[in-house]
Amino acid sequence: MTTATVRRTPADKHDDRRRALADSALRTLGELGYARASLREIANNSEFSHGVVHYYFHDKLELIVYCVRQYKATCVHRYDGVVADSTTPEGLVAAFADKLVETIVEEAPMHRLWYDLRSQSMFEADLREAVLGIDQTLEDMIWRVVSTYAELSGRAPAMTPHVAYGVLDGLFQQALLGHLCEQEGVLDGLRTQVRDLMPMVLLPAQSR
Amino acid sequence: MTTATVRRTPADKHDDRRRALADSALRTLGELGYARASLREIANNSEFSHGVVHYYFHDKLELIVYCVRQYKATCVHRYDGVVADSTTPEGLVAAFADKLVETIVEEAPMHRLWYDLRSQSMFEADLREAVLGIDQTLEDMIWRVVSTYAELSGRAPAMTPHVAYGVLDGLFQQALLGHLCEQEGVLDGLRTQVRDLMPMVLLPAQSR
């Protein structure tokens, strides 16, 4: 009880439970999307009953926002390893492109959920604060890649973090849709697109 | 009756009615989005009763797809004037950027509806055919701008039509969200972004 190592206050348990609920909710949300995933369906695909949702969350919106925040909080570090391990600009671009493709394959339901939520925020004002916050962390994530790439190349970025994120996000979204539509070659296409595009996000090498 | 000028077959009238219904449905859809716009709400904001929808459309999905197809069919020619009237590369880019900003301001509900539908198509397989078709026409639209810009510049495009569309669509989507969130400066930001980015979609001028 008094050991500092395992200190489990009631508040901690409560948070754990919220996390567990959100975790299984994410599965259903990724499968059905924001609008069609009912609280009953979410509860059915979990170990909880449908009533317990309102014990841990005020309403459906709070649950969904909590879920996506929780997922995105972990995945903003997806490219940290790429950034840390790369020693050449070409190597970084290749590793970055591979990682992009990997996450499309392995986490397509989570990504489409994110784009679903972001689209909904254009209609629902209550979603905007959360969406803008998450979007900013993703922009920062991309910028860590771009700025490291610039350093390794000895060149300066040719665009702002905002533009770099917008451009790459556009390509990513396009590839995600293509992948879900089972179009041939979209994944290799994305890899090629990123490799070709990345040099353009930097200014030409200075001749001196 | 036999005059060739005004030939109104019953089929024509039927199509006119569909168009009129879709037209007023688009208003509600642009306001509420795909999931939250019920057929009753759509009918209430129109001159029709809620039952008539099923007389002209098989189900809700067919109505929505018809609506978005109808809207996008007209707006794919939004930049045709820009392309036709421009005589210099700089003029084309400026006119293109202005037009992008203009449509964000004037048709934000329609654009968010399109992004909503495209996101939903990642969950609903029945939507994908229509979405991919529309996406292709938008890609063609953008490519008409880019290829004309290339010709006026005497330079070659540095990327495929697909990539050019993906990149610009990413920026556009970002600006649309920012505009709807009433962020300051997003519109001028988009204008600047497009002016700065467009030169990068072409290869450097050949020195000879």
Added chain:
DNA sequence: GACTTTTCTGGACAACCGTCAAGATTTCTC
């Protein structure tokens, strides 16, 4: 081991949904 507090269950509720169909109304045809 009794008492309190937290956690959970399962049902009930009102509201809303897409769809359908019977019948009223309008338009067309001759």
Added chain:
DNA sequence: GAGAAATCTTGACGGTTGTCCAGAAAAGTC
């Protein structure tokens, strides 16, 4: 203008939704 065909209205249907709540069950406390 009578009959036929079309267009439209209205109400009903089964189903689903988010939310709430009374009470059961479990956990914590002394």
